[in-house]
Amino acid sequence: MTAKTALITGITGQDGSYLSELLLDKGYTVHGVVRRASTFNTCRIDHLYRDPHDPDTRLFLHYGDLTDGSRMACLLDQVQPDEVYNLAAQSHVRVSFDEPEFTGDTTALGTTRLLEAIRMTGLPCRYYQASSSEMFGATPPPQHESTPFHPRSPYGVAKLYAYWITRNYREAYGLYAVNGILFNHESPRRGPTFVTRKVATAATRIKAGLQDVLYLGNLDARRDWGYAAEYVEAMWLMLQQEDPDDYVVATGTSYSVRDFVEYSFAHLDLDWRDHVRFDKRYLRPAEVDDLVGDASKAEQVLGWRPRVRAPELARLMVDAELNALSRNTGPTVPAVPSPAHTLASH
Ligand code: NAP
Numbered sequence: 001m002t003a004k005t006a007l008i009t010g011i012t013g014q015d016g017s018y019l020s021e022l023l024l025d026k027g028y029t030v031h032g033v034v035r036r037a038s039t040f041n042t043c044r045i046d047h048l049y050r051d052p053h054d055p056d057t058r059l060f061l062h063y064g065d066l067t068d069g070s071r072m073a074c075l076l077d078q079v080q081p082d083e084v085y086n087l088a089a090q091s092h093v094r095v096s097f098d099e100p101e102f103t104g105d106t107t108a109l110g111t112t113r114l115l116e117a118i119r120m121t122g123l124p125c126r127y128y129q130a131s132s133s134e135m136f137g138a139t140p141p142p143q144h145e146s147t148p149f150h151p152r153s154p155y156g157v158a159k160l161y162a163y164w165i166t167r168n169y170r171e172a173y174g175l176y177a178v179n180g181i182l183f184n185h186e187s188p189r190r191g192p193t194f195v196t197r198k199v200a201t202a203a204t205r206i207k208a209g210l211q212d213v214l215y216l217g218n219l220d221a222r223r224d225w226g227y228a229a230e231y232v233e234a235m236w237l238m239l240q241q242e243d244p245d246d247y248v249v250a251t252g253t254s255y256s257v258r259d260f261v262e263y264s265f266a267h268l269d270l271d272w273r274d275h276v277r278f279d280k281r282y283l284r285p286a287e288v289d290d291l292v293g294d295a296s297k298a299e300q301v302l303g304w305r306p307r308v309r310a311p312e313l314a315r316l317m318v319d320a321e322l323n324a325l326s327r328n329t330g331p332t333v334p335a336v337p338s339p340a341h342t343l344a345s346h
């Protein structure tokens, strides 16, 4: 157990929820940055909520936004974290073509705002940047730490800026700042418009007779899909090393979208060809065809290894959807008190 304090941006996202669980288990006090919304957006971390009046509470939430640098500086000063995990981003590749300017503001410049806030407050904290395999884009696999970058979307370009500004603050100011270059990682908590979750949800609903058809875009794209709950462990390990460095985190395996669809439907004894239809609106103006990560550095230095691969991931996600359907609730929405109450009182 540790008495360390962590600050997580993007705590309400898929990875933020798994990372919070991991750090709380390790004894950390965890502070999360939550965007103000007109509806409650904390469903992925509701199960971690404890009444803030309880002296044993170690999870605290604060309103904030990566587009607001002075707020980030205030929060750092208030929280005095040992570790900062920057997971916040406009993270949807297709959406980044529709909203390139907002994506750049949040995903690229937001990183500079946070790093600059750390530099200005002079905190001796360690910094994790959520970099992405999208930065490799058109460069053929396998991709590793020294593979040339060739991003194919406004999101990929914004992440590449964030990657380099992180390295720049490490080199220029001696900040302990690392890039985790994570390949696709999924879970039952994945956002519903990413392809794996969209497929798991639809296949389960088709099996239950709630819908007939699933519309998808490019089935030929290949991805290196891992399990999010395992990937947050790699994030933490990166910040426990003596020296800051950058690491690829991946399974080293590649499957097509079609493969993932087939595994998901087959798990329900369905033939996907009877239900999946093409809709061009899900195509991207430029596609990333093939991602396969070489994570041997993470294995050698961090001792990190993946266990779950795409076929098992598909089954695991479908099982979670079946379970949620039988309880008539989303898999990420447990019926417990909400930390939104804490925020509502601010
Ligand atoms: P996610 O589920 O989309 O979560 C993104 C988080 O960022 C959410 O908490 C979101 O808040 C928050 N956010 C968005 N804009 C913000 C802003 N302007 N200010 C503050 N917070 C903001 O993403 P994820 O899958 O957990 O991924 C975590 C990070 O890793 C992201 O940076 C993503 O780009 C990167 N990444 C993901 C993968 C992957 O396969 N999952 C792979 C490589 C890298 P709301 O809940 O309010 O929307």
Ligand code: GDD
Binding pocket: 091, 092, 093, 094, 131, 132, 133, 134, 182, 183, 184, 185, 193, 194, 195, 196, 198, 215, 216, 217, 218, 219, 221, 222, 223, 257, 282, 283, 284, 287, 288, 291
């Ligand atoms: N979302 C979506 N919806 N994707 C589809 C669909 C569809 O209906 N049909 C086919 N696809 C294809 C996309 O064209 C892409 O090639 C692949 O499925 C995966 O799409 P997403 O699940 O949206 O993920 P992504 O690979 O674009 O981006 C994710 O992984 C990145 C790491 O490589 C996101 O999590 C990014 O934030 C992350 O950085």
